[in-house]
Amino acid sequence: MATIPFPKKKVPRDVAQRELQILERTYPQAVTALDYTSTYELLIAVILSAQTTDARVNMITPILFKKYPTPGKLAKADPADVEQIIKSSGFFRMKTKNIMNAARELVEKYGGEVPREREQLESLAGVGRKTANVVMSVAFQEAAIAVDTHVFRVSHRLGLTLGTTPRQVEEDLIALVPQEKRRLASHWLILHGRAICKAPTPLCAKCPVNELCPTPPIIAKMNAARVKTAAGRSGPSAKGAATARPARSVSAKKKR
């Protein structure tokens, strides 16, 4: 499928909040897919997850954390050994530098503990706003919303934001989600992005927010244009076949 353009207008606030409520009900088990047993492990796993999947990180970290179970041990590791262990996560040289420097900073500045303040987290090697938000929301239950590629895409498709940067999307979501639920909001959007609202082909017919989402009419228009083009080539045929909003399945309707 060709790239689906994002809606040019946000949906009204009450519609946006209903969409988010449906996602909250659909994904009640909103937890990170990364495996970890301590805040140190979570921090390192999130740094490693850049440009790769959580599943890939979960294959690497048991070996890494068995060998380097504390920031102190990781800070003193042989970089070549760490590179070898994390190689399949991509960008492994840069990631090795980042996780070893972050581990060193934890030891030297924070007594081997992961700090909970944003400013301190963002001062660590390899930690940007998104990583800090994940650590703050998952480890410390702070009201932070991490915007990754799924959150960015799904928020746009649902008409929750017109933001062109992750920070703008984060601000729009903060304005929509009550404070006590913010730490969960990115999980709803990530899980939905992985399961249903996939890039590049969203499964709109199975989507529980289909009837509120502004993107199915955009897809229907794209399909109609494609059918028209094909009909122009081969004569009158399937005219109108793809102009309807992709319908939700009956079972999805019953679930709402």
Ligand code: SF4
């Ligand atoms: S209706 Fe389609 S585009 Fe909208 S959220 Fe669902 S899967 Fe994504």
